Amino acid sequence: MAALVLAMTASATTATSGTAQRDLEATLGQALRAPGIDRGNTAAIAVDLRTGQTVFSWNAQRSLLPASAEKLPVSFAALHVLGPRFRFRTELVGAGTRVGDTWSGNLWLVGYGDPTLTRADLDRLARRFAATGIRRVAGRVLGDDTHFDARRDAVGWKPHYVGVESRPLSALTVAGVHLTGVNGSAIAAARAYVGALARRGITVTGRAGTGRAPLDAIPIAFDLSERLANVLKRVNGESDNFAAEMLLKELGATVAQRGSTAAGARVVRGELAAAGVPLTGVRIADGSGLSRFDRLTVGALAAILHAGATEPRVRGPFVTSLAVAGISGTLERRLELLPTRGRVLAKTGTTLRASALAGLVRRRYVFAILQNGSPVPYWTARAAQDRFVIALARS
Numbered sequence: 256m257a258a259l260v261l262a263m264t265a266s267a268t269t270a271t272s273g274t275a276q277r278d279l280e281a282t283l284g285q286a287l288r289a290p291g292i293d294r295g296n297t298a299a300i301a302v303d304l305r306t307g308q309t310v311f312s313w314n315a316q317r318s319l320l321p322a323s324a325e326k327l328p329v330s331f332a333a334l335h336v337l338g339p340r341f342r343f344r345t346e347l348v349g350a351g352t353r354v355g356d357t358w359s360g361n362l363w364l365v366g367y368g369d370p371t372l373t374r375a376d377l378d379r380l381a382r383r384f385a386a387t388g389i390r391r392v393a394g395r396v397l398g399d400d401t402h403f404d405a406r407r408d409a410v411g412w413k414p415h416y417v418g419v420e421s422r423p424l425s426a427l428t429v430a431g432v433h434l435t436g437v438n439g440s441a442i443a444a445a446r447a448y449v450g451a452l453a454r455r456g457i458t459v460t461g462r463a464g465t466g467r468a469p470l471d472a473i474p475i476a477f478d479l480s481e482r483l484a485n486v487l488k489r490v491n492g493e494s495d496n497f498a499a500e501m502l503l504k505e506l507g508a509t510v511a512q513r514g515s516t517a518a519g520a521r522v523v524r525g526e527l528a529a530a531g532v533p534l535t536g537v538r539i540a541d542g543s544g545l546s547r548f549d550r551l552t553v554g555a556l557a558a559i560l561h562a563g564a565t566e567p568r569v570r571g572p573f574v575t576s577l578a579v580a581g582i583s584g585t586l587e588r589r590l591e592l593l594p595t596r597g598r599v600l601a602k603t604g605t606t607l608r609a610s611a612l613a614g615l616v617r618r619r620y621v622f623a624i625l626q627n628g629s630p631v632p633y634w635t636a637r638a639a640q641d642r643f644v645i646a647l648a649r650s
Contacts, residue, residue: 327602538550560613
């Protein structure tokens, strides 16, 4: 009799679980229905983190424009290749001789792709140079951005993206410094550094310019960015396009010794393949998701998110890089109420032709939604995404 009761209880539990599963699937499917949203160009998936079971799937392998969800595979690869403690570097080097308080020769400000470089960083470099006792530079300050290639945009970008959606893709660029053109980042940085030296009482006799530092140049001072774990909060939490592109080029420079978008994209694909992420339908054209040639599937995004949320090596910095519903980043004013506030961590994405939301409902689900159209109705798409995530949070 006891065995019969146990069997009946188990059967009832299984039936209840199955009913709940079907109800959740129906609710999630209904959530995605919205005016102006093409179901054929919509894909969504939800996976239970505890069991690995897919609880909802729609067009999971359909190759779609990802918008800024593109930043997730780049971030995942960067944590594997560079590590969460990686820091971008900016160096001051010189070639010449010192006589008394005069440096006779040129100085080079050498950029290695720091997307967070500011005037304050240049002031610190000037202070360190002033600490050597030099008060006059009989020569020039030259900006060197040759760590990366000379392309200032990425394949598939609209011309106006440079300067609007992203700063020109230079390895040496200072936030907030006025540029005279798409190739003006390095010389603008050099001029800004001359100004920083002047504020320290150091005169530079020559005109600022650009050029590659000689291999035998003397190291003088350097500045380091925040750790990659913090930079990723800009990339994913704030959806910083320029930072994502610098990260992608650095992956190329580190692994392939070529600081280009294409080289970085090959590195990302290699890391995704090594992690078991399905690559059918995946195309990495840039780091930000601005390119019209980018493609992702929600199946690939779910695999990236699952690995990012469970691999001990990357879990902490990957998860904390995401925007938090109702609290931070691009979700600060979205999903602000219970049950989602503070419990949903995700990457948003919006372009004219794509809308995306991909992330985690804490400790329970990973999810990804991609919607494409010509154009995608922004508010309608976002409302559908929010309904989907709220349903997951309530389940």
